[in-house]
Amino acid sequence: MTTRKRKETVAWRKSVQGRRAIGIFVTFALLLPLGIAFILPFIVMVSTALKPLNQVFAFPPRLIPETVQWENFADGWYGYGYVNFTTCTWNSLKITVNNIIGNIVSCTLAAYAFARLKARGKNFFFAIVLATMLLPNEALVVPQYVLFNRFGWLDTHLPLMVPPWFGWPFFIFLLRQFFLTIPEELVDAAKIDGAGHARILLQIFIPLSKPALATLAIFAFIGNWNNFFGPLLYLRTPDVQTLPVCLVQYQGAYGNTEWHLMMAVATIAVIPVLIIFIFGQRYFVEGIATTGVKG
Amino acid sequence: MFRRLTKPISPSAKREERIFYLFILPWLIGLVVFSIGPVFGMLGLSFTDWRISLDDLQFIGLDNYAKLFDDxxxxxxxxxxxxxxxxxxxxxxxxxxxxxxxxxxxxxxxxxxxxxxxLPTVTAGVAVALVWIWIFNPRLGILNYTLKQIGIQGPPWIFSKTWVKPSLILMSxxxxxxxxxxxxxxxxxxxxxxxxxxxxxxxxxxxxxxxxxxxxxxxxxxxxxxxxxxxxxxxxxxxxxxxxxxxxxxxxxxxxxxxxxxxxxxxxxxxxxxxxxxxxxxxxxxxxxxxxxxxxxxxxxxxx
Missing domain, CATH: 1.10.3720.10 (MetI-like)
Structure with missing residues (x-):
């Protein structure tokens, strides 16, 4: 009896359905715990943000707070005299919005040129776009600091807000790849109607490229909102600080870090990114896949 | 490339070429001012005794590199x-x-x-780095608590010389x-x-x-x-x-x-x-x- 049953099990395991079922089981057995692990930092952040200070240090650690202390958010926001979160948030928002617009304008123009215009020297310049695409800004920060110092731009938002108006190789590449997929016939038809390149760009390419532009805007939003290196380097006075720098100032501001308040403001800082990500994650996936491996 | 530059081309092609350069101009200016300029400036400055002011620079050749390699x-x-x-x-x-x-x-x-x-990629920033300090806390952090539940005595993570680099890799x-x-x-x-x-x-x-x-x-x-x-x-x-x-x-x-x-x-x-x-x-x-x-x-x- 049992041997027959075992034989049946073995046969089932080797069958197509059996293999498929085992595959699904193994997949979920890995997907689920990994998914929980990936969300855990956020759960820790939010649950700490909701606890009273004495429960933060309780052992064993509890993910669900015993008592929920909503005041932490307000206390954190207004908590420290010299760290003004309203100002920091406003500064972050201003820089981020400016940089998204600047990137879109400058990169759209360059991407259109590289995708659709014929010119001598084009391949040479495009090779430079590709060569600089992987170069992180960190490697150039020392001389840029000198440059902006010369311009008298230190402790202003200009070192952060001006360069985005002058293109970004990764975005130029991303948009160019998208522009290449727009059918040539549309451009030809517009040309017959007497449209110039500015009109073709504005009336055909931009409306057709909403997904690519959304991708660009999302990348730019996240990159600028999270940018820490630049503001830390160029900004000094509290009035011009951005959110990430404000958060760090919380760390051990009075010798002892008030974890519950710091996590409350950290949660507030992460929320815009979460919202953008949830609504835009489709664009993320497409944008990265395009730049990585279209071929 | 230079041979091709001298080849005569039609007026309409010339016009298109002008538009091309006009359109890439912002990027080109940015490239020169914010990237190429700084790169060569950096090379030049690496041969000087530059400390704070740029006014009184001494050329010291490869001394900086020598000092660096001695450090x-x-x-x-x-x-x-x-x-x-x-x-x-x-x-x-x-x-x-x-x-x-x-x-x-x-x-x-x-x-x-x-x-x-x-998700963790887009939120990688100061806020989440702060959370990780807390996760890595050897005594009260969630990581070592979880390890303890399965019978493993967790290491001191970022607070120890041996474990700090593995911790950063784990986090990444x-x-x-x-x-x-x-x-x-x-x-x-x-x-x-x-x-x-x-x-x-x-x-x-x-x-x-x-x-x-x-x-x-x-x-x-x-x-x-x-x-x-x-x-x-x-x-x-x-x-x-x-x-x-x-x-x-x-x-x-x-x-x-x-x-x-x-x-x-x-x-x-x-x-x-x-x-x-x-x-x-x-x-x-x-x-x-x-x-x-x-x-x-x-x-x-x-x-x-």
Whole structure:
């Protein structure tokens, strides 16, 4: 009896359905715990943000707070005299919005040129776009600091807000790849109607490229909102600080870090990114896949 | 190129060319002012005794480089950077590949898991780095508490010289989102027929992975390895927020060494030398990337 049953099990395991079922089981057995692990930092952040200070240090650690202390958010926001979160948030928002617009304008123009215009020297310049695409800004920060110092731009938002108006190789590449997929016939038809390149760009390419532009805007939003290196380097006075720098100032501001308040403001800082990500994650996936491996 | 420049062309082509240069002008100005200019400025400054003011510079030849190579902390930071680079390539890329393979399965809810796995990448910043200090807390943190539940005495993580680098590598494995997506796109690009013929030959899952997936994926793998090496040079936020190069010098990586010399010790000539070395390494990596992988990154590069 049992041997027959075992034989049946073995046969089932080797069958197509059996293999498929085992595959699904193994997949979920890995997907689920990994998914929980990936969300855990956020759960820790939010649950700490909701606890009273004495429960933060309780052992064993509890993910669900015993008592929920909503005041932490307000206390954190207004908590420290010299760290003004309203100002920091406003500064972050201003820089981020400016940089998204600047990137879109400058990169759209360059991407259109590289995708659709014929010119001598084009391949040479495009090779430079590709060569600089992987170069992180960190490697150039020392001389840029000198440059902006010369311009008298230190402790202003200009070192952060001006360069985005002058293109970004990764975005130029991303948009160019998208522009290449727009059918040539549309451009030809517009040309017959007497449209110039500015009109073709504005009336055909931009409306057709909403997904690519959304991708660009999302990348730019996240990159600028999270940018820490630049503001830390160029900004000094509290009035011009951005959110990430404000958060760090919380760390051990009075010798002892008030974890519950710091996590409350950290949660507030992460929320815009979460919202953008949830609504835009489709664009993320497409944008990265395009730049990585279209071929 | 120069021969072609002298070739006569029609007026309309000339007009198009003018528009081309007009359109790329903002990028071109930015390239010269914010990238190429600084790169060469940096090279020049690395040969001077520059400290704070630019007014009274002395040319000191290769002294900065000599000083740099004599500084044991520089070599420590090179070693630390290499450690983290290797760790992120070995563990980060294989982990990203595992995630990509999981996300490539045809099961329900895949889009949800893809979003969840990508999430820590977009929120990687100061806020989450602060959370990780708390997660890594040896006594009260959730990580060691979880380990204790399964009977493992957790290490002191970022608070110990031996564990700080593995901790940073572990943390970076949570933000492998982009390379996971690139690998996933690569997996989806492997022709189905190859798997089918492998199945006809009686290949099991491992054999299919070893003989079909990996070879077909190798150019993409190379690309993501380059990306993860480059991003290992940028891990400033975690270092600044979580360790400040410590304990001791055990998490002092090149970007931190550069930052300390430039903006804390005000040894700007030395910082320029470090930056120049970093720049050359990154350019070599980019070069290697194009040399090996022009096949899949250049796509329709010659259109138009």
């Amino acid at each position: 044991p902390i520089f070599w420590t930071s090179v070693g630390n950077t290499l450690y983290i680079v290797v760790g992120r390539v070995v563990f980060g890329v294989s982990f990203a590949l595992l995630l990509a393979i999981l996300l490539n399965q045809r099961v329900a809810g895949i889009a949800f898991f893809r979003a969840v796995y990508y 494995m949570f933000s492998v989102g982009p390379i996971m997506i690139i690998l996933l796109a690569g997996l989806q690009g492997v022709p189905k027929e190859l798997y089918e013929s492998a199945e006809i030959d009686g290949a099991g899952n491992w054999a299919k992975f070893r003989n079909v997936t990996l070879p077909m994926l190798s150019p993409v793998l190379f690309f993501v390895i380059i990306i993860s090496v480059v991003s290992s040079f940028q891990n400033f936020t975690e270092i600044r927020v979580m360790t400040e190069g410590g304990p001791g010098e055990s998490s002092n990586v090149l970007i931190w060494y550069l930052w300390e010399n430039a903006f804390i010790f005000l040894q700007l000539g030395i910082a320029a030398a470090v930056a120049w070395i970093m720049f050359v390494v990154l350019m070599l990596l980019t070069g290697a990337q194009f040399w090996v992988g022009r096949r899949w990154v250049y796509y329709e590069a010659d259109t138009g």
